[in-house]
Amino acid sequence: MYGKIIIHCVLTVKTGLHIGDSSAFSAIGAVDSPVVRDPYTNRPIIPGSSLKGKIRTLLVRSKCKDIEHMPDHKDDDSAILRLFGSAAPVKRSRLQFADCFVSNASDFASIGLTEVKAENTINRQTSQANPRQIERVTAGVQFGCTIVYDIENSSELTPDLQQAGEQLAADGIAPLYFSLDGHAAGLIGVADAVKPASKAALDALKALGLDVILLTGDSRTNADRVAAQVGLDDAHVVSGLAPAELEAELRRLQTNGPAAMIGSTSAAAALACADVGIGMGAEPLPAADVMLLRDDLADAAAAVRISRAVDARIAQNTRMALVYSALLPLLAAGVLYPLNFVLHPIDSVILMTLFVACLLYTSDAADE
Numbered sequence: 001m002y003g004k005i006i007i008h009c010v011l012t013v014k015t016g017l018h019i020g021d022s023s024a025f026s027a028i029g030a031v032d033s034p035v036v037r038d039p040y041t042n043r044p045i046i047p048g049s050s051l052k053g054k055i056r057t058l059l060v061r062s063k064c065k066d067i068e069h070m071p072d073h074k075d076d077d078s079a080i081l082r083l084f085g086s087a088a089p090v091k092r093s094r095l096q097f098a099d100c101f102v103s104n105a106s107d108f109a110s111i112g113l114t115e116v117k118a119e120n121t122i123n124r125q126t127s128q129a130n131p132r133q134i135e136r137v138t139a140g141v142q143f144g145c146t147i148v149y150d151i152e153n154s155s156e157l158t159p160d161l162q163q164a165g166e167q168l169a170a171d172g173i174a175p176l177y178f179s180l181d182g183h184a185a186g187l188i189g190v191a192d193a194v195k196p197a198s199k200a201a202l203d204a205l206k207a208l209g210l211d212v213i214l215l216t217g218d219s220r221t222n223a224d225r226v227a228a229q230v231g232l233d234d235a236h237v238v239s240g241l242a243p244a245e246l247e248a249e250l251r252r253l254q255t256n257g258p259a260a261m262i263g264s265t266s267a268a269a270a271l272a273c274a275d276v277g278i279g280m281g282a283e284p285l286p287a288a289d290v291m292l293l294r295d296d297l298a299d300a301a302a303a304v305r306i307s308r309a310v311d312a313r314i315a316q317n318t319r320m321a322l323v324y325s326a327l328l329p330l331l332a333a334g335v336l337y338p339l340n341f342v343l344h345p346i347d348s349v350i351l352m353t354l355f356v357a358c359l360l361y362t363s364d365a366a367d368e
Contacts, residue, residue: 005149005186011046011100013143016115016136019050031116032132043105044113044137048097051145055097056084079163083149094150100143113141158184172225192222194229201297202230208304215249215261215270217241246270262292262300278303320358 021036035044063077076086085093102113114135121130161184165175173189202212214230214237216223223239238249247270253259260276261267265285271277272287279288280295292299 005151007147007149009145009147010103011143011145013137013139013141015139016117017046017141018134018136019044019046031135033134035114035135035137038099038101041101043102044141045102046100046143046145048099051100052084052093052095052097056080059083079160082160094152096148096150098146098148100145102141103144104142108138108141111138113138161187170221172219172221192218192226194226195297198297199230201301202232204298204301205304208301208308210260210304212236213238213253215241215246217243217246243267243269247273250274262297 017035018033019036021034036047037043038045059080060076063080076084081091083094085091105113115138116133116135118131118133121132122128123130161177164187165177168175168187168189173191176188176190177184178186178188205212212232214223214227214232216226216237216239218226218239220239223237224234227233227237241249243266246267250259250261250270250273254275258275260278261270261274262278262280263271264280265283268285268287271279271285276290277285277288278290278292278300279285280292282293284291290303292303
């Protein structure tokens with residue numbers, strides 16, 4: 001054997017997970033279909049054999065054009081046979097999957113690592129219902145996972161890594177290869193991570209009536225990967241833009257109306273030509289009209305709301321000032337004198353006080 005690659009990772013349960021234990025016998029009142037558990041800790045586990053079988057099935061299905069007629073194991077793709085082995089001809093598996101144990105049990109001390117769900121199965125011939133209870137691992141539980149890949153000779157590793165790198169590149173992830181003693185030894189995928197709150201921030205901008213468009217110099221594959229995570233469709237993604245093309249694309253968008261842009265130092269020229277340039281980060285950008293000191297898109301939505309509130313306040317104050325400025329001189333000139341209304345200096349002070357109080361009250365009400 002040439003060597004081993006040991007992979008450690010964490011599997012997070014996104015929805016209820018059921019990997020069943022033997023249900024040959026169930027005590028009265030027990031769950032009909034419990035999950036498989038570690039006999040020492042009594043916590044749920046994911047058996048390595050189950051994980052291995054599931055991954056192999058998914059790989060076979062990804063290679064098979066007709067998933068309703070899956071091939072026999074001996075007819076699987078050569079790369080799958082090399083990884084998982086075969087019975088005819090006999091080839092041992094290069095991959096070993098250890099059992100996966102719960103790694104965050106303390107986070108579920110109050111609600112438990114499992115939950116029980118009731119369901120009904122219907123006999124299609126008799127229409128008889130068969131109620132049963134199924135135990136599932138609670139969403140959010142994490143399992144520590146270890147996979148060992150045996151390398152029998154260095155020449156086999158290179159095509160495996162190349163194939164894996166091509167798959168990463170197709171998914172918009174940049175592959176970085178590294179070697180050991182002049183031989184290919186491993187692969188690391190590098191990609192821009194989308195912050196969990198980014199989609200909520202863009203949704204907040206859309207809720208304000210803004211049309212959000214992604215302009216990027218990245219490849220279409222990378223742009224589509226990011227867009228899918230933040231809820232943007234193809235019509236709202238423009239990729240492969242050089243700095244000069246970015247500015248030209250922004251000017252094209254401005255033909256349909258005012259356009260604001262959020263960017264950093266690399267997009268300084270485009271920020272300068274935008275109707276409103278919004279910079280992000282601690283480094284000041286002279287081209288930006290607004291600076292968001294935190295690297296958080298949610299602040300952009302907050303800035304829009306604040307600016308709209310300020311604009312509304314200015315418009316309101318201007319209207320009330322015009323009314324006051326037009327009405328007070330008329331009263332002072334004696335327009336209402338025939339009605340025995342005379343405006344004395346003290347009356348002007350009272351009116352001014354009432355006007356300011358009314359202005360402050362309406363402003364506070366608008367803020368609420």
